Amino acid sequence: MGTIVSILVLVLFLTAILTGGYNKKFLQRVQGSNMWDWLTTVDHKKIGIMYLGAGGFFFLIGGLEALLIRVQLFYPNNDFIVGDTFNQLLTMHGTTMIFFVAMPLLIGFMNVAVPLQIGARDVAFPFLNALSFWLFLGGGIMLNLGWLFGGAADAGWTSYVPIASNQFSPGPGVDYYVLGLQISGIGTLIGGINFLVTIINMRAPGMTFLRLPLFTWTTFVTSALILFAFPPLTVGLLLIMFDRIFGSHFFDAAMGGNSLIWQHLFWIFGHPEVYIVILPAFGIISEVISTFSKKRLFGYNSMVFATILIGFLGFMVWAHHMFTVGMGPVANAIFAVATMSIAVPTGIKIFNWLFTMWGGRLQFTTAMKFAVGFIPTFVMGGVTGVMLASPPADYQYHDSYFVVAHFHYVLIGGTVFGVLAGVYYWWPRMFGHKLNERLGNVHFWLFFIGFHLTFLIQHWLGLYGMPRRVFTYQAADGLTWINQVSTVGAVMMGVATLVFLYNVVYSRKSATAASAERDPWDGRTLEWAIPCPTPEYNFAQLPKVRGLDAWWMEKMAGNKELEPAEPLQPIHMPSSSYRPILMSLGFFVSGLGFIFRTIEVGVLGLVMVFLLMFTRSFEQDHGYHIEVDQIKEAEKGA
Amino acid sequence: MGAGNHATATTGLPAHPEKATFEGKNKVLGFWLFLGAETVLFACLFGTYLALKNSHLGGPTTQDLFEIPLVAAATIILLTSSLTSVLAVLEMKRNHLGRMQFWFGVTVLLGLAFLGLEIYEFVHYVHEGHTFTSSAFGSAFYALVGTHGSHVLFGTVWITTLMVQAAKRGLNLDMAPKFYVASLYWHFVDVVWVFIFTVVYLMGKVG
Amino acid sequence: MIGRVLLTFALFALLLSGCQQPRMSVLEPQGEAGQMQLDLVYLSIYIMVFVCVIVLAIFTYVLIRFRQKPGDNTIPKQVEGSTKLEILWTVVPIILLAILAVPTLKSTFTLAAKPPKAEQPVEVKVTAHQYWWEFEYPELGIKTAQELHIPTGKKVHLELTSVDVVHSFWVPSLAGKTDLIPGRKNTMWMKADKPGTYEGRCAELCGASHALMNFHVVAEKPEEFQKWVKQRQKPSSQPQTAQEKEGKKVFAQNCMGCHAIDGAGLKGPGNKGPNLAGFGDRDKIAGLLENNPENLNKWLHNPQNVKPGAHMPAIDFLKKKDLDALEAYLESLK
Amino acid sequence: MKANAEQTKNQTAVQTSQESAWKHVTSFAVMIVLTAIAFAAVATNLVPSHLLVPLLLTLAAVQVVVQLYTFMHLNQKGSGFPVAFMASGIFIGVISAVALMILV
Known part of the structure; x- marks a missing residue:
């Protein structure tokens, strides 16, 4: 089966190349199409939208998996989805939500907003940016292929060995997990480097580090976390792949291996990963709260400092996920204190948000509702986090529903609320029209209430002795009604998501040319200063930045436009490329080859990637220029 | 960017051709960041090796296996190649295409010699019953040293590719950052080796 | 704090007299270790409730007081920050965390300390299997499964390991978790103050039947425990009736490869499944089903139906007579 | 000129x-x-x-x-960011390697 699939993909790839080569007219038609434009684009705005679209799609899949989990747990001893199938559901739910929902949605916003916020025309490496996206998508599809061919991963999103080893998970599920994450991980790492270089090197004149909008700052720190956190995951996945496919013994106790190595590698990555998916949400919340309070961010400098400190401490605390593995009291004590200390910078942030609103003029748009709803929810998740940091207490919470409740408060109450705030906030910038506010209101309340209904009560579920990742519980355990309340809440969140989808369609339909406002929220940062829809070159002339909240400052000074830092001149643009998607396909083919133990195909895919890299190195492509009269034309039109 | 274009039009390259263009600047910085990530990657492999180095299951131990003269030779070769690649970059900055190609050529040859020694070493070990699948120690050893070896291999292919390009197009502001970055990579591979010969071979000999 | 503890105990005494339901709530600890852990849970909850109340108070005030009034389009004052306030909300959390950190560290070390020999702790070796628990008392020469018997008022020192994947040993009302990891020996201790049956769970995803890897801790008064020990050291594993004798034969032909029965005189490897000596005395079959002939039949007939992925093969090929005999023999094991 | x-x-x-x-x-x-x-x-x-x-x-x-x-x-001017990121990488790498060595 696997061989057939891989060969089929390869044949399709070759046909694509060959027909394109032989049939010039066809090629031209393809290259003129809208589809080709999106598949080969290197424009950060389009890539951002594709990230958001793909992340949204995976969100629906992951959400559906969550609903199935909650349905199974509605009754004690329910036999709707049991045993290994249930393990597949919970594994795929977790893996999908972290790697293919939270991260791409946030990276999507980074793409959409960061170059605009720093006054740049693009990211530092547009080609690699496209490659990042296609690798992420390839990895996501690969992970989910498990549902169709041979069974999905079933060892939990943490994929602990030996449960993830050949012996105890003989199907291809864990291989899909390993290769899928490896491929998308390469993409994420490239993306992290890209944003770091972009923010360091491509800021507009006058945009000093302490004038960066907070979302850009959190992007910067997040990218640094990606840079250092993904290599441990890469190594861990590589070792697990060696163990599964090439018969090595890293984790096999019988052959001298040690399964704790995986746990350490995973959490050295995994804990910073938690901050990777929360810090950008902090950034979005900061932007939204500041904008709709009509005030500059309270304590900007300490916010920046807190962000860096959280990022730094994020690397010192991973072992608090492993208090029960028997590291001994000294290690547990050290990691406990380190973990608790993270509460301090996080607390600073919470109070800064509160005092940003203090004395402001609050406008409760849907974006603001999600941002405001974020605060108490995240505080809840934060304080349970501190509770978990105490090892003796953690021996009780660990791997119980208390932990499930905690991290959903952080990941939904933090990340998802942040993302949804960002969706409503930046939607007009991306699509030229607002989302409907009344539907947004319904969406917010259903989601907010449904969320608390689902997860607040799960804290008690854990304290009453329900372990996580169980497909059922006994009637005598007395856990039934709590589980039922939780399921009802989950259904509410599902309905809320449907309302949102309807809102997307409805708002698109009712949008007119007049709904394209360039500054619909009376924004503060540079992305609201440029015409709507955003021209492909972003800024006709790079702006001169005079302070924090640059656009707000200009507006307060009575200016209608930004002051340019350069004369109007031809703009250099990178040309689009079909290579990123083909390179991703190469990795994909290679991954399939390894999954189905057809090592030749695995190597072939990698050769394909290297050939594409090699030939690109010889390609002399210096992009193209947009001439001055074209820019003038475009700016007039907007 | 404007300055860069101007400089290519004249005969010489500016003092720091690798950072003269905007793209070059981005490339060099981005590559440094990548090396930061590689540092953590190798650190994790080192950690894994240190955790498993005594799990040889009765197979040959580090003391039985390692031969100091062989490692010393490999070390000298790689250190020298680090010097030759930096000499090549100096020639590049002086806009001496031929000499640069010569030094990079020497670098590649030294890299290949190193790989040859490594292959010889691995074959030797396999004969002594120390393989990737013989024990956790075997797995960890080959994962660490093999990853480094594959970096060396990639580096030789990369530098060779760039030399072919330079032979075709000559030196310009497009090529300079590529060479510069490749030489950074090569130094980094050398740095990793310094730790491999220290932690794996010398400390393995000590026990 | 002490008042609350006393109250909990009082409530428990009441509950205990009323019913004998097995319990598994972290909030109703039945021994020293669990109590120590709950004390920290409450301490952290008090601190965190304090934090939440302050945040929510400011939050509510801000939301009501500073919402935009209709027609109000003034620009609020752009405040940069306030060093005093910022120092305040940096220092106060540090103090709160210190308050939590000190008892945390103390308990961490207390819980990790091995009970001294003078206290004569009961030593138990716990081995986890997919999906059952093996309990061995090395000093007493007893091997049993699924039900961990302990004396009240005495520390029980556990040495935990696993033969297959990572499991986690959890008896919520007695003590928090410790992982069982192949190739590694972890230790923990717990203590039960009062007699009773306490629910245990596997807390680490360990495969298809992770949800069903349940066990019991039976805490008995020391005299009772001694009686149990005597019984286990000299188990009555010999068949009495003709049917039971027949059953033993069936067992020897079909089950001996995986199961041992101490005192039955069978010579087989018998180390893959639980040792069945004293099976008739256990509360549950497979740690899960009420121990009665009907359930035993159900379990033998199709173990995978009860525990998906269980390694025990279905014993559905026996004649009814043989199966009945086997069941009679198993239930006679005391 | x-x-x-x-x-x-x-x-x-x-x-x-x-x-x-x-x-x-x-x-x-x-x-x-x-x-x-x-x-x-x-x-x-x-x-x-x-x-x-x-x-x-x-x-x-x-x-x-x-x-x-x-x-x-790295001694050249303008190497601030490379130095900072290499230092962070080494720092995190050392912590990870030492932890793997002594904590497993």
């Missing part, structure tokens, strides 16, 4: 790189010596065994610094 200035600049560039060629050969010599000490220390048993491993690690660390600052030119 301008071309003249550029030419001088190029000349200084050539001069500095000639000087630095020597600098590089010198640091290469330093590295070889450090390596030789490390190998000799292991081969000869002159160093007491409890000091040997710390000595080897120190020698390696010094070599790395020499490489980074001379061959890889």
